[in-house]
Amino acid sequence: MARIAAIALCCSSAAALSSPAAGLQAQTAAPARAAVAAAPEPFLKDFTRPMSIPEEGIAAAVEVMRGGRLFRYCATSAETSQVAQAEKEFAAMVNQKYALGVNSCSSAIMLALMAVGVEPGDQVITNGFTFTALPSTIMRLGAEPVLVEATKSWIMDLDDLEKKIAAFPDAKVLLLSHMRGKVADMDRVVEICEKNGITLVEDCAHSCGVTWRGKQLGYHAKVTAYSTQSDKVINSGEGGFVTTDDDEIAAKMIYLSGCYERRYGKHAVRPPDDLCEVAMAEMPNLSCRMNEVTAAVMRPLIKNLPQRVEAYNRRYDAVVKVLREEAGDVIVVPTQDERVGTVGDHLNFYLTGVTDEQNALFRQTCVAMGVPVSWFQSKVNARWHVNWRKYGSPTFDLPNTDEVLRFAYDLKMPPYFDDEDFPAFAKVIAYASNVAAGKIE
Structure with a gap:
């Protein structure tokens, strides 16, 4: 009443x-x-x-819990690891060479920015209309967000992007968010980035399944972040993936995410061992790995x-x-x-x-x-x-x-x-x- x-x-x-x-x-x-x-x-x-989680995912998660191997590197091999197999399946879905499972899309963005060289004091160009995780992550790295206007189509205003690049010439990374799956003219984005020496990182938190010219969105970037948080089309509660075609960046992110010693061998999609050895010696460990239960829950949702x-x-x-x-x-x-x-x-x-x-x-x-x-x-x-x-x-x-x-x-x-x-x-x-x-x- x-x-x-x-x-x-x-x-x-x-x-x-x-x-x-x-x-x-x-x-x-x-x-x-x-x-x-x-x-x-x-x-x-x-x-x-x-x-809801499909019964297949529930059963797989229960099996993981019964076996006790919830930590991804407790798996006996890449073939028996739910995370490693989810990474393999996700990489295939987005048509990228490498996918790395992490505990959130914010972590994926952080690893992406670190892997392309963002350091304290840098300026990172990003959307003025997006989720708070983007400026938060930039700030977490000691960098400064430079915000770009949105259009009535809810996409980044590319005319304003060019103005911001001119006004902030030291900014060399564009973190482009496709807010709610709304996509700017990616052909022009790439042209602007190439003309100005800007490294493109894509935030596809809202864009699993969204395509540009028939291909899963995210392939234009050096590195791309995706979300599997509960409000997204793949629901694992919390989680995300970071993807790339670059061997060296993939090795860096594996170790940034929390790999240690020579456990890179338990990744089903991984760069050459020599690059992993270099990353093992040089990269800090930020412990933002995906766990086996999270991966088990989401794998049926990747497939369907x-x-x-x-x-x-x-x-x-x-x-x-x-x-x-x-x-x-x-x-x-x-x-x-x-x-x-x-x-x-x-x-x-x-x-x-x-x-x-x-x-x-x-x-x-x-x-x-x-x-x-x-x-x-x-x-x-x-x-x-x-x-x-x-x-x-x-x-x-x-x-x-x-x-x-x-x-x-x-x-x-x-x-x-x-x-x-x-x-x-x-x-x-x-x-x-x-x-x-x-x-x-």
Whole structure:
């Protein structure tokens, strides 16, 4: 009853909205009299639960626990190691020579930056719209993040990238995040990096299954990081991979991750022994290895990712269809470059033609009706650069990014929902946007 009362309160307050305050986003003309429309049913399913682990993964994890060999180097060989085999399978999936399993994507990014030579005092160029782990990791290495504006397509603004390279000529590494699987023009990114002597590192935390020109995203970079944290399309709780085609970098990262002595022999995909011997002598040990249970849990999800991508995209398309048909003049869903093969595991959109008051009413209505949309410009959202000022970047003035995020939203697309659930919650979002915009009452 409390939820229904909240819905009534949110919907009735739309009529009380005044004209936009000065300086707010330009408005679309409101009708003289709002139409009356029946509210859709509140959505009652839980968006917060991660995907379940396949029975094959559960059985493999239990077998590891019964045997006691939870530490990757306790395995008798690379062939019997869950981590080593997961690395082999992941490398094949992303079409890279080497993959290294680690305990998080943040660790993967840290190893990548260290392996390409980032040192204390360096400047690293990265997205102004991404997750807090990126500037955090740069800061952890004693380096300084240089932030680049985002476009309305939620990708890095490559014109601003060129401006930042010119303004910070000592920066020689670009850590490029494909936030929520949104991909910039990679042909141009590579051209810019090559022209300016910039080493490219890709953050594909949100991009397992996403392709560029038909190939898994990440192959443009010297090193690429991926995530298998529970909110991603491969769920191991915590975890990640770092990939490369470079023999020397692979050897460095194996030892940075926590290999010691000559245990590189227990890696199924590894560089030549002589490079591993050099890395053993030169690299510090940061102990961020992946464990055997984590690898056992995720291996079935690596294998069946192509089938799950098809389901994600089919359901995503159903949601977007409803939003465009029922609220296309209020809700904008960013489109991607035709060279991108997408994975619709998150719904991302922004409102247009509304005030800040109406924006707040939209959120309240969605949440009251059971759809917990996440607003990127919340004061606690870890993806809004304003909340990163503790990291000391000299480039926190990002007005374009602020305007993009001002009306921007995110929502998980739970794989355990039924097909009919997706248009159902889309109708709630469409209804809430129309109520907020004063189009219905």
